[in-house]
Amino acid sequence: MCVGLLANLEKGHALPLCARLLGWLAERGVQALLPAELAAALGGGIPPCAMEEMAARASFLIILGGDGTLLSAARRASDHGGVPLLGVNLGHLGFLTELEEGDLFTALPELLAGRYDLDERMVLECSVHADGARPERFLAVNDVVVTKGPFARLIRLSVSAAAGPVVSYRGDGIIVSTPTGSTAYSLSAGGPVLHPQVQGILVTPICPHTFYSRPMLLAASERLRLDVHVTPGPRGHVDVALTVDAQEGRMLRPGEWVEVAAAAARARLVRRAGWNFYQVLRRKLAEDDRTESERGEA
Numbered sequence: 001m002c003v004g005l006l007a008n009l010e011k012g013h014a015l016p017l018c019a020r021l022l023g024w025l026a027e028r029g030v031q032a033l034l035p036a037e038l039a040a041a042l043g044g045g046i047p048p049c050a051m052e053e054m055a056a057r058a059s060f061l062i063i064l065g066g067d068g069t070l071l072s073a074a075r076r077a078s079d080h081g082g083v084p085l086l087g088v089n090l091g092h093l094g095f096l097t098e099l100e101e102g103d104l105f106t107a108l109p110e111l112l113a114g115r116y117d118l119d120e121r122m123v124l125e126c127s128v129h130a131d132g133a134r135p136e137r138f139l140a141v142n143d144v145v146v147t148k149g150p151f152a153r154l155i156r157l158s159v160s161a162a163a164g165p166v167v168s169y170r171g172d173g174i175i176v177s178t179p180t181g182s183t184a185y186s187l188s189a190g191g192p193v194l195h196p197q198v199q200g201i202l203v204t205p206i207c208p209h210t211f212y213s214r215p216m217l218l219a220a221s222e223r224l225r226l227d228v229h230v231t232p233g234p235r236g237h238v239d240v241a242l243t244v245d246a247q248e249g250r251m252l253r254p255g256e257w258v259e260v261a262a263a264a265a266r267a268r269l270v271r272r273a274g275w276n277f278y279q280v281l282r283r284k285l286a287e288d289d290r291t292e293s294e295r296g297e298a
Contacts, residue, residue, distance in 0.1 A: 033054045067095055071089040116272060156169070177191070181199045181202070182194040193234060
């Protein structure tokens, strides 16, 4: 049996935990597959493994970090067959991760024996188009965001589907999210929380300049087109950015448009028996409130 191991090396205690985990797995006859950067950080004693091979060989991948690390791994894994991911939280909030660091070694024996459930999550495919150019493709587990840059005025965003125009917003931007992403940026922008098994695409405006703009939940079968209309500022600036899961993206050029649809790929998360979304939601939001209160007191 083998498992893959990915880690956020910016977390100070991730590397010692990786070393400990490798020894623990070796004692139980479990082979660990490591990407090049982690193998090098651990001293180069283990040959590095490409993600494609890791996804093909591993029973699941162990992701040491936080939700951001897991999102990055999920995008990469969904391009290689959707190998299951076990998230271990080394950060603050962990809506997606399954284990806290202290639970890792007590939970692993059951999981290595195959006694776990799979939580499949919708993934969005985002593509940037321009006349005569090849589309540039991204995958998003949480969200696709189009927003004005620091020098841009309010932008107008038109959303259309196969049947025609859907809605138009004037404001700072728009968030198109999966149900998973409903607890991320969309929640901060006033969007609703969706159960991750809801099949739909959530469209949430950012600071809309009207009393009447509201988030919309659209069918998962829709292919949405986002067109940006912006008036240049006094110095000619037209800054509009596309970001994907707050980790990837680029500036949008005049004449480009964005298409968003549900991807064929799915993100597959390892869950212990009895996992409950509502319990996680209550606990994590309460933790966030407590942390903000402590920051205020400090």
